[in-house]
Amino acid sequence: MMSPVKLTKKQARQFILLKQGLLGDYKFIGEKGVCKYIKQAGCIQFDPIDVCGKNAELVLQSRVEGFSKEMLDKLLYSDRKLMDYFDKNMSILSLDDWKYFSRQRATHCENGRSKDKVNAVSEEIKSIIKERGFASSKDINLKEQVDWTWSPTTLSRAALETMYFRGELIIYHKKGTIKHYALSTDHIADEILNASDPNFTEEEHLQWRVLRRIGAVGILWNKPSDAWLGINGLKAANRKSIFHKLVEEGRIVEIVIEGIPDSLYCLSEDINLIDIVLSNPVFPRRTEFIAPLDNMLWDRKLVKKIFDFEYKWEIYTPTAERKYGYYVLPVLCGDSFIGRIEIVNDRKLKQLIVKNFWFENSVTNHFQFNEEIYSCIKRFSNFNNCESIKLEYKKDKVTL
Structure with a gap:
């Protein structure tokens, strides 16, 4: 277990920004840079509102040299190196992370609103999509109103979204806010689709999620925060236990920041960035x-x-x-x-x-x-x- 690292607030800011690729020269470049950043961050949050770019696009334009909106669309819906799925709310993440969300998919198979009605039409929907290649809720003529998350919706929408949450469907592409779905088996390689969950227990899974969120932000503390959104089962007591275990195992490092009484933590793999900051370099202003x-x-x-x-x-x-x-x-x-x-x-x-x-x-x-x-x-x-x-x-x- 490593001794706590002491930083000034300025050093803490520089560390976070170096980790995020927002200080000094760009370290994420082009399509490879998009994939590299998303792999590092775990996920970036998706929001459909587009005033001057959607949230995910705005995240990437500030970090990735040469980024364009078309680049993200290509990586999601042509190259299939990225995928839309729920992590911290609706997010964009690496397709390589598919295996880590098998618990989430299994939960949707076992539970979910209007499950029986969805199950009754799922094979029919698969047949329609198989024939068409992809489909939106407008292409599935099931107008019966069923119970859904915020308010009643059509069985078409409920079924497509449920099958998507279960991993049976993926988002083929989007036109505006309309999602078009396709069969996962048609677009995801078997070795990814059928890969085993690397986390054998729920505790291991939660540890992985905590590490993922610390890496997404750079520095986090063991406090209630929007940074933990979307992690089912992560309560204050087990979060405290997880932080303690991760420190003991040397997977995270305690950071003490001048003027902040609470302990913070970073990934142990990021100590090299802290060493850079402690050497007091002059970073080009960006x-x-x-x-x-x-x-x-x-x-x-x-x-x-x-x-x-x-x-x-x-x-x-x-x-x-x-x-x-x-x-x-x-x-x-x-x-x-x-x-x-x-x-x-x-x-x-x-x-x-x-x-x-x-x-x-x-x-x-x-x-x-x-x-x-x-x-x-x-x-x-x-x-x-x-x-x-x-x-x-x-x-x-x-x-x-």
Whole structure:
């Protein structure tokens, strides 16, 4: 068991950002970089809302040099190196991780709303998909209303989603928000589809999930957090036991951060990054717009402690109660969050509209960042396939 590592807050920020590929030169490049980052992170959270890019796309554009939206679509639905599945809520993860979710698939086979009605039509649906190649709920004419997660839905939708959760179907592709499903056996190699779960016990599985989430964020503590969402069976008591065991086995390392009384932890394999940070290097400054559900932001209280940055995604906040805006992205510059930006992609006009920009109160000399922010806006415009940029922001007469 390794002795606790002591870091200043600045060193902790640098470690997290190095791990995330958000500090200094890009370490994730092109399609290989997308797969490498997702493998490291375990998963990136998917959200269908697209104001200036979907959440998963925004996560990748800030880290992967040369990333395009078409690249992610290709890796998901042509190359099949990635897959859509539930991890931390709906997520994108490596197809290589299929074997680790056999428990989740088995649970959906044994349980689930309207199970008997779904079972009664599943073979019929498989036959339709086998004939067509793929199908959406609109292609399956089963309009009976059945009990479902949020509210009653059609048997078509309930059956397709249940069979997807069970692993019988995969998402073949998406058109807008409509999912088209195909048979897993037609698109996933047998050695992946039928691979045994590497975790023999529930305890081993939960340990794997905890390690996965620590690696996704970089540093985590043993506290309630959105970082643990989607891990069924992970209660406070067994989470404490798992942390204790992982420390004893040397699989995670305790970190003590100056000014933070609680112990934090990183993966033991990341000690090399801590060594880099402790050598006090000078990192080239880089400016990036960060996704609202970015892995690094999964524990908002931790972000507040280490980065002194308080972020709330206000998309579900009533308009009158919003402090900033509907879809606002944090702005990272070097090892600090310097502000937040509200951007809209006007697809009809092929124009990127910068509606607003707010500097943090700690940033006194706004003009020193203008060139870097505008350079980032131009890259973001290209990422959204826009042909022009419109700056609506004129507050405090800051020219971007």
